[in-house]
Amino acid sequence: MSNAVEPFPYEIHDLDEEIIEKYPGTLRNYFRISKSDRTMYGFLVFRGQILYLVRNPKDVCVSTYLLMNTFTVLGPTVEFETFWEKFKQGLVFTTPYFEHVKEGWKLRNHENVLFLNYDEHTKDMRQTILEVADFLEKKLTDQDLNTLENHLKIENFRKNKAVNNDHLKVIGVMKNSDDGFIRKGKVGGWRDYFKGNLNVEADKWIEENLRNTDLEFIQPADN
Structure with missing residues (x-):
């Protein structure tokens, strides 16, 4: 049996400016925004606004690992x-990590x-909200800020049916356990998985991939 990845069988058309003007909205995805990806780069061509969120690759790896282990359709859990x-080799969901991030960083x-x-x-969630609002040219009242801060608390995110994907448990796609789609939202949770030589190896991999860039990932202080 071949392990070759089959090409996506459907054509993805370029974004049309008239459609974007007529149907404004938001799109949440993991797509790259390079010129080679017509879908996302089209947002820039047609004046769309992109919020590009990057996270420490070790936390991304752990988060992706735990997320994939919640799905019943992905087979048995691997070590x-x-x-x-597989993450390093770019063989799992959300990878290749550094190709994606470097393209975002260039833009x-x-x-x-x-x-x-x-x-x-x-x-500083409040400051982040203000930064995003300024980018989107939205004026927020103090009440708006308070409402958003409360809405974005991780414990409220877990209860939010619009993002917690609890319906996937109902239909059997996700395991019916306490581990949900929204986890801790914690910075530095990788420490529970990257230990000893594995952490040294990961840091070396990150250092090699960040060479000749001015992008860096700040290690959070111990809690």
């Missing part, structure tokens, strides 16, 4: 070390791109 090797100064670092921006 984290095995998953990490960070584009007038229609706001590049956000999860590790930094979760420290």
Whole structure:
């Protein structure tokens, strides 16, 4: 049996400016925004605004590992070390990580791109809300800010049916356990998985991929 990945069988058309003007809205996805990806790059061509959120790759790896383990359709759980090797090789969902991030980083100064670092921006949610509002040219009252801060608390996110995907448990796609689609939202949770030599290896991999860039991931202080 071949392990080759079959090409996507459907054509993805370029975004049409008239359609974007007529049907404004939001799109949440993991797509790259390079010129090679017509879907997302079209947003920039037609003056769409992109919020690009980057996160420490070790936290991304752990989060993706735990997420994929909640799905019943993905087969038995593999050891984290095995998953990490696949993550590095760009063989799992959300990868190849650094190709994606470097493309986003190159566009960070584009007038229609706001590049956000999860590790930094979760420290001061109110300031982050103001930064995003300014980028989107939205004026917020103090009441708006208070409402958004409360809405974005991780415990409220878990209860939000619009994003928690609890319906997938009902239909049997996700395991019916306490582990949900929305987890801790914690910075530095990778420490529970990257230990000893594995952490040294991960840091070396990150360092090699960040070479010749000015992008960096700040290690959070111990809690």
